[in-house]
Amino acid sequence: MTAYEDLMAHERRTGALASVAGRLGWDQETVMPRGAAEQRAEEMAAMEAMLHARRTDPRIGGWLDKIDESALDVVGQANLRHIKHHYERACRVPEELATALARVTSRAQGQWAEAREAEDVAAFLPVLEEIVALKREQGAALADGGDAYDALIDDYEPDMPAADLQAMFDAMRPRLVALRAAALEKPAPAALKGDFDEQGQMRLARQLAKTFGYDMARGRLDKSVHPFTSGGGTDVRITTRTSPSDPFNCFYSTIHEVGHGCYEQNIDADYAFTPLGSGVSMGVHESQSRIYENQLGRSRAFTGWLYGEMTESFGDLGLGGADAFYGAVNRLHNGYIRTEADEVQYNLHIMLRFDLERQLIGGDLAVRDLEEAWNARFAADFGFAVDKPSNGLLQDVHWSAGLFGYFPTYSLGNVYAGCLHAALRRDVTDLDELLAKGETEPATTWLMEKVQRHGGLYRPREVITMACGMEPEAGPLLDYLEEKFGALYGL
Template identity: 70%
Template sequence: MTAFDDLMAFQRETSALGQIAGRLGWDQETVMPRGAAPQRAEEMAAIEAVLHARRSDPRVADWLKQAQPQDEAGQAQLREIRRSYERTVKVPADLAKAIARVTSAAQGTWAQARADEDVAAFLPVLQEVVALKREEGAALAQGGDIFDAMVEDYEPYTTGTQIAEIFDQMRPRLVALRAAVLDKLGPAPLSGIYDEQAQMRLSRKLAATFGYDFNTGRVDKAVHPFSSGSGLDVRITTRTSETDPFNCFYSTIHEVGHAAYEQGINPAYALTPLGQGVSMGVHESQSRIYENQLGRSRAFTGWLYGQMTETFGDFGIADAGAFYATVNGVHNGYVRTEADEVQYNLHIMLRFDLERALMEGDLQVSDLEAAWNDRFNADFGYAVDKPSNGCLQDVHWSVGLFGYFPTYSLGNVYAGCLYQALRAAVAGLDAQLAAGDTSGATGWLRENVQQYGGLYTPRDVIRRASGREPGPEPLLDYLESKFGELYSL
């Protein structure tokens, strides 16, 4: 065997162990008994120690020096293995293990504090998480910007400064559109009670409609919807509310976008660095285009209106046109995952600025709740009513995902570029969606984005698929056109 073959064999074993760690995380958020949390923290720490040792194994450096890949995919494998190795060796093994242990325990503490509306119960463990992640960031940055080092985990080859510049371009048009829309009388939200088992049945039908392969996946319920796994085991979760079925349906479609990306990657890349989505921004481009540009389109909501009528009977909305307006209604609200397209990115910008300040030491954990509430009031014009609608609403910081939040808005930016190209390429798209047929759109995304996995860098993926340099203009044009028509602006 050549050095390249030895490296790839070693890498596949490491990736397989990483998948096992991911399955432990899935279990913890879905079916694990609550009392198992302390033991699970030790299990996660143990497997992280094994993974860290493998990812920093000196043989990897030797193989990287000697390997001679024969094609583009092989070169990309080395690029990603080298990037991962160079980052891993900067982080002490004991620190990686400590982060895994604390974040596993913190997740359960967060969930209980959220249920109890008790910020004080969460802050001590969050303080530990932030301290450990800042230590990790300093090790990775080696004198550079700590938050840039955090972002690199989720959006390679991108910096916090670059993201801030994109957000600065977006904010004025988003704020102006939000003000113009909220100045109009919008549709009333849904009312009534919707059976949660019926929601789950329709949720699974929606997953299949968007191409989710149940032969290699499953749908479960969790506090916070997520997608987990790659290759031949890609699982999603959703959540239900008896008064808000849209939360269930659009969470499901969103997570199917993530899962379809993983299921659509070239099988030859399985259990290698190329066998997973190239970045969380590109990942989010898939989930957001599935959820919004496709799932909330006038054409598709016409089909969904029929499905809801079959499932729930008369639910108080007169016709498909009124249903489209309700699905896309712009209303004041606290929760990011329930936010409309107009306001969603403003929720992300709030989190981006706060977590950047936490990582750079400009904001203390003890001041986080007040900082969140003050910023929310300034951005949205009303006060946070309870912690679960404020700084306790998201799981991300409890599990150490600092640098993750901005990728949600990057995903929206990328989705805007992709949708512009998709509409030009897929003839009869609206007629297909009106019939509940997403295959034209999802097939284009699989062919132009998903199949490549990590073969190309994030911006290259979007550039190749859309034919343009990634930027916010297509997204902002789409939002202004859609909501300008909806609200007669």
């Protein structure tokens, strides 16, 4: 077992260093001075060079050759599966390429934020061209003769090629489009209006985080341009954002990120700094954030409780009661922003991005033509024109961070969440009574036991299948949406 012990000691040290690099990223997006961007880019590049060297260390291959996999328990075998996969992928990417990507994406995120604020696409396109060129190179290296975009997806969702995602999206689209069209023909519930103190929003956001089980002793909630989660184990940090006219943006972004944060906080502590010590895939990760945010947080039962909390914090909301508040939380509405989209239209935003980034990586779409392609596709899909870049191409941080292949996992996470929600309601029969009192613990404990504590022990589809007692598929999500919005809109 010496070879396995040596391998795991190496992995734990690499995991600890990766955690330090992640903390640099969190700092960059929250409190780092703007003037430090170039220095931080060099720091991130240096960290990536060190990590790449450790991930491609020839000793890993030697240790792997010496290990008798049959002598390992299930945890050891799972560790070995991940290490082999990551080692083979890391060895295909030259250090110079890995370092260049770390440097340019660190610099690009600040440039994206400035371009977004200035509504200036032209200021962002040069650095995006650099990123796309490097990601094409990385994808080709990882694919080793296969499809470059499939190879990039594998970083976020192993064993899920683009063709399978395309088939899933093609099957989902007709029912989503039909439900949207039917609902938008009906009178919409009243929207929440008013001016909501941003400090008050953050106070309630912290309360919501604790309500959903986020451990503030091992985490923190801050503000950023784009909400995100960073870290793992005993240091898991989340961010949100505020808008005086739209407190739901703050509250549901917070609940979404809490889903991610709780997944990381609830993984078996014995897996810390090993390949099993983080979420197994972004699709599974998104299943946690989306079920917290939507099936639990936007349910009629929970919004009844939230209505009372908001009234206590902000006074009369002008909606006339909890039922109207539920309608305001869940109203279908034409909008530009993915993170603010209702549950019915959200996946259409993802399909747009999925198609565009496939074209970018495949070389069928030039970066200089991306804004025009985005705006044309948005108008075709949603029926109205993009009014400004921050509502279009510049709204998401992902491409500036080099996260090509990430977007489809949001919809995959919705599909997984639909399956988990059906199983949760089967097992926790008094779920609505509990949520109506703001009691989420039975639901979050179920998710912790069924999904979160396992970390990377099982394969993505395997952990969902075990939790639900069925292979994941889109039917439960679509049935849930049709039932919920059919009742809300009288369809």
